[in-house]
Amino acid sequence: MKSIVCPECGEIITVNPDELEMFSRIVCEGCYSTLEVIGEDPIEIAVVEIDPDDFDDEDDFDDDVDD
Numbered sequence: 001m002k003s004i005v006c007p008e009c010g011e012i013i014t015v016n017p018d019e020l021e022m023f024s025r026i027v028c029e030g031c032y033s034t035l036e037v038i039g040e041d042p043i044e045i046a047v048v049e050i051d052p053d054d055f056d057d058e059d060d061f062d063d064d065v066d067d
């Protein structure tokens with residue numbers, strides 16, 4: 001097993017080395033951030049920013065609905 005440090009909250013996360021391939025995603029148990037492996041040697045971890053635009057279709061309804 002390998003230990004990585006969450007860049008967001010500093011939590012130490014123990015992961016199987018098989019899960020540390022490039023672009024593998026790991027969810028931090030401390031802050032629930034999604035982390036992505038961006039380097040293998042040495043291991044580099046980055047927080048994946050979830051794009052808020054993915055969630056903004058709530059107030060974007062079409063007005064031209066025919067009743």
Ligand SMILES: [Zn+2]
Nearest residue numbers: 006009028031
């Ligand atoms: Zn964290």
